[in-house]
Amino acid sequence: MEASKVIHAIYTDDDVLMSAVKKVKAEKHHIEEIYTPFPVHGLDKAMGLAPTRIAIASFLYGCVGLTVAIVMMNFIMIEDWPQDIGGKPSFSYLENMPAFVPIMFELTVFFAAHLMVITFYLRSRMWPFKKAENPDPRTTDDHFLMEIALHNNESELTSLLQETGAVEINIVDKDEEAH
């Protein structure tokens, strides 16, 4: 049963949290998760998380959007229904390209932004009607919660966390909670 027990340390300030994270990492404890009411800059690096790959995903989504725009405008304006707009008969995509640049730009941004947000939600295991994983509702307001797994080191961890400025320390049995 020990493995499913976790310790919850609650902080009320992001700077205190940051230094606490550094201290806990220095003591070689593994931090399971941190819940914060807002993004804390540099927290991912301090926790030792692998760098995010969302930028790469975003670039690829942008490329998809650009391609969609080119194919779509080529079909609509050149192949399907060519018109003569402003003395520029549209028989060649390349020669009419400047007119399509705003659409190419917008769809690149649209695809990159929307797909990136959706990817981010899914990767964070958030979708509609999902029950919140958040252990303490105060982390949506003004408290920061650090979750560390316990391995028979309750008292050692408790004193360490108290030193780091935690305002509240709770030991929680995850299995019991689930029932």
Next chain:
Amino acid sequence: MEYKISSKLRIVAIVMIVLGLLGVVAGFNSAYSVTEDNISEVLAAEHHDGHGHGDAHAADAHGHHGHDDAHADHHGEDAAHGKLTHHEEHALHQIHNRPYSALYVGAFFFFMIALGVLAFYAIQYAAQAGWSPVLFRVMEGITSYVLPGGLIVLAIAFVADSHIFIWLKEGVTVEGHENYDKLVAGKSGWLNKTGFFVRGIIFLAGWSLYRFFSRKFSIAQDSADDNRNFKKNFRISAAFLVFYIYTESMMSWDWIMSVDPHWFSTLFGWYVFASMFVSGITVIAMITIYLKSKGLLEFVNDSHIHDLAKFMFGISVFWTYLWFSQFMLIWYSNIPEEVTYFVTRIEHYKLPFFGMLAMNFIFPLLLLMNSDYKRINWFVVMAGIVILCGHYLDVFNWIMPATVIERWYIGLPEIGSILLFGGLFLLVVFTALSKAPLLAKGNPFMKESEHFHY
């Protein structure tokens, strides 16, 4: 902490100036070796050359051929009377305009870098930016070129006269004169020689005064025990930015847009601003990296370089946005008096015109997109070189199509001017850098800036 301009750098700068001067002089010599007497032979030789260039130009050459033939009939007659054909007269003007224009383009390019940095510097003060104070002395060094650079541009404009500014031709506003131009005459309330130089002096005086006082307060703040100098700097920076955005815009109409006096674009001022801003920021990054490589500026970390590279990336995209906004509307509406501007450029300047777009947009977009690459010094320098060359071409495309039309080439006069003003720029900037400690240590944001971490 102190920096002294190394004798090696000084020699390099002086050698650049001397070589540049030689190139400029050679350019003027070869341009003026073509005169009314030998223009026909020069054109004939050129024409002959044109035919030797293979089939790719066949259609083009043919077109010219017909044109020349039409004049050829007059030719014998005209030569006898010692008079030039229209074609020869235009060609002669273009050949003579080229060294002036090359000089002007080179001078404006380096002046624009310094002025762009001055605006960037004022924004840092007005916004009370916390990340950038470690770079203030580098910026102050670069802005020392605003006054000399601006005076040089004005002096060239004064000497070149109608070689660059066609509206300065004799009789342009005189009805009945052979040079009379109704459109220019209508604009003569603004476009006249006195107005041009009075405005130029006012612009330069305003910019230089701001630069003088902000530098003075910045140095005084080093040894002050309160923030009075910093507050003064904050106030004059905010005031300067208001003055700058009006005067920069008017300067761009006067010094650049007026070379095509019939044509105008309402966002030209912004477009020129974007160009000078991105070139200026690029030069800040390059000089910072150079000084770091000399073991100086140890308080500048890679987060500062990262931020500068982000600006290089962002302002490159901003430049493209303005360039395209100007181009697309005029291209699409296709109104003859507007679109002629781009017709000239696409017909005769295809390579520099579209090459510039690749260098100023595609290169920085792809090279500097990755976050990690923005911290790699040599990568930032390589991207910076491409950006600077691209914006030189940008200035080239502003001036040359109006003055030399199809007779452009990047040869001795152009490269000579780049070397001449590049050398002068290096000499002035690095001498100014030697005059004060490289850390503006009294700035109240200095601690934040030194600890800046992204």
